[in-house]
Amino acid sequence: xxxxxQNPRHxxxxxGQNVTFRCDPISEHNRLYWYRxxxxxxxxxxxxxxxxxxxxxxxxxxxxxxxERPKGSFSTLEIxxxxxxxxxxxxxxxxxxxxxxxxxxxxxxxxxLVL
Amino acid sequence: QxxxxxxxxxxxxxxxxxxxxxxxxxxxxxxxxxxxxxYSRKGPELLMxxxxxxxxxxxxxxxxxxKSSKYISLFIRDSQPSDSATYLCAMFGSTGNQFYFGxxxxxxxxx
Numbered sequence: 077x078x079x080x081x082q083n084p085r086h087x088x089x090x091x092g093q094n095v096t097f098r099c100d101p102i103s104e105h106n107r108l109y110w111y112r113x114x115x116x117x118x119x120x121x122x123x124x125x126x127x128x129x130x131x132x133x134x135x136x137x138x139x140x141x142x143x144e145r146p147k148g149s150f151s152t153l154e155i156x157x158x159x160x161x162x163x164x165x166x167x168x169x170x171x172x173x174x175x176x177x178x179x180x181x182x183x184x185x186x187x188x189l190v191l
Numbered sequence: 192q193x194x195x196x197x198x199x200x201x202x203x204x205x206x207x208x209x210x211x212x213x214x215x216x217x218x219x220x221x222x223x224x225x226x227x228x229x230y231s232r233k234g235p236e237l238l239m240x241x242x243x244x245x246x247x248x249x250x251x252x253x254x255x256x257x258k259s260s261k262y263i264s265l266f267i268r269d270s271q272p273s274d275s276a277t278y279l280c281a282m283f284g285s286t287g288n289q290f291y292f293g294x295x296x297x298x299x300x301x302x
Contacts, residue, residue, distance in 0.1 A: 082234075109290075111290075116199065116294065117294050118195075118279050118281070118293050118294050119235065119290070180237075180290060182227070182234035185233070185234045
């Protein structure tokens with residue numbers, strides 16, 4: 077399977093704990109995106125990387141959230157001191173990064189439940 | 192006002208029906224328009240991708256974009272039970288990489 081992969085697929089944690097999610101984009105895709113999706117809503121943009129550089133961050137990405145893409149390949153999204161409002165599906169997407177107008181290919185998502 | 196508006200449904204149709212799904216948007220800078228299909232508890236899957244105004248057809252699916260009205264549509268002909276999913280419209284402009292999604296329309300095709 078050469079699509080976008082995400083791990084874990086599900087995560088249950090207690091409020092106040094830290095969690096980390098991983099995304100492996102399609103091979104040779106330079107751009108990587110993180111989105112959050114809550115029930116009944118479309119995905120909301122969180123942040124985007126061009127290779128290892130984080131180029132854009134949404135105001136939704138509070139100080140408790142941090143994302144990295146250290147070698148320009150896989151990316152991690154960490155949430156510190158989780159809150160119940162963080163419960164959502166976290167989606168990763170990638171695109172080739174060759175120019176404008178590229179569509180994004182999504183992974184299966186990581187579903188987070190904060191108790 | 193949200194950037195993209197989409198009727199969440201739910202929409203229920205008999206097998207074989209023609210389905211029409213729609214989104215409106217407010218940002219005239221949007222030039223790229225997509226439709227994604229999302230099955231329950233899965234990531235969105237790209238269905239159709241169009242640039243600017245016009246129609247695009249792919250099998251049973253037709254995407255239409257009317258930039259003058261800021262209105263996009265997805266038509267599904269001969270709908271099948273396997274088409275039952277949530278359909279998300281998404282769009283972005285020529286600058287920036289942030290996609291703006293609609294809330295999604297839940298579709299059920301009844302055998």
